């Protein structure tokens with residue numbers, strides 16, 4: 394009777410490449426073949442624990458196990474191998490100790506015959522899942538996020554979308570893949586929560602991103618003293634910390650050409666009494682985007698901060714636009730307009746983009762007005778509105 398061996402393997406997939414370790418010894422079926430790093434699960438060990446141990450022993454490598462990539466069973470002439478492969482991230486450098494060589498192989502150039510037979514089925518699944526590029530969209534379940542998703546899907550871009558609510562993401566995912574025939578992956582995440590972001594990044598492990606659109610935001614608007622501690626934390630984190638953190642993750646997993654669009658706001662152009670936290674955070678997001686675009690110059694990655702004025706989105710925002718009368722009608726834009734023009738602005742390499750002529754005009758005009766007058770005008774006008782939809 395053939396012996397049955399249970400083994401684990403680590404698939405490191407980054408920027409469209411998979412980490413392959415070539416075996417230096419073993420039976421004729423596996424020697425000199427590539428394999429996932431790993432080995433036998435010892436008695437009493439959990440699979441993830443075995444993987445951590447094997448990576449340390451074989452490569453002196455510390456890893457994070459992100460999720461299961463697949464399992465397979467393969468019958469060799471002398472044994473049956475049950476293999477479970479996990480997607481993992483490298484947390485340290487490595488030293489080749491037991492293998493002939495280790496290298497990163499482009500997923501698009503994989504020849505499965507070079508791999509150990511037991512690894513091939515899972516390798517095929519990995520190539521199918523991770524060779525295509527994805528566009529990452531936060532706030533996808535909102536009005537503007539949905540508009541970006543539809544425009545990107547219509548261009549044939551695969552999407553990795555996130556928002557806070559799983560059901561809404563599932564519904565949007567079905568709509569987008571059904572209507573546009575693209576691949577859509579999703580994961581619910583509260584971007585104001587570091588742990589939730591950690592889970593999001595684990596579930597996005599292995600994907601390569603050609604684009605990031607940071608849309609998520611919380612336009613809480615009220616007098617500063619009406620905030621409590623939890624609202625302050627929530628808004629600051631959702632609007633700025635979340636966007637910056639997702640930007641770093643996507644940059645680490647970016648394709649050679651990578652475009653970041655950060656949805657800021659004209660409200661970030663100057664301080665706004667009664668909208669003080671929002672305008673400060675949107676100002677910070679614009680400043681971050683402009684600075685980062687300079688840092689990334691020449692790397693193939695670009696950054697565009699989009700500063701929309703009012704956009705026809707939630708019912709309360711639409712009501713507010715109506716209450717502005719003629720100016721509201723002239724300046725307000727639809728989510729589709731903002732999405733389409735922002736994508737074009739990013740393609741033109743614009744670092745800062747204000748959608749709509751009226752908003753550009755308003756920006757130019759208000760530059761001439763002394764700050765003291767601007768603040769007095771804004772304070773009077775904005776003290777009358779209070780929004781807290783989050």
Ligand SMILES: NC(=O)c1ccc[n+]([C@@H]2O[C@H](COP(=O)([O-])OP(=O)(O)OC[C@H]3O[C@@H](n4cnc5c(N)ncnc54)[C@H](OP(=O)(O)O)[C@@H]3O)[C@@H](O)[C@H]2O)c1
Nearest residue numbers: 532534535536537557558583584609610631658703704706
């Ligand atoms: N509407 C305007 O007039 C206007 C003007 C200028 C700029 N903007 C900016 O445009 C962006 C989108 O606005 P919108 O009007 O489309 O808003 P929206 O419909 O209210 O959508 C907001 C999106 O952000 C997500 N979100 C909120 N807090 C989050 C958190 N903590 N973690 C993860 N996701 C979170 C929401 O997820 P859930 O659906 O799960 O809540 C939703 O997908 C915002 O950044 C906003 O500041 C809007």
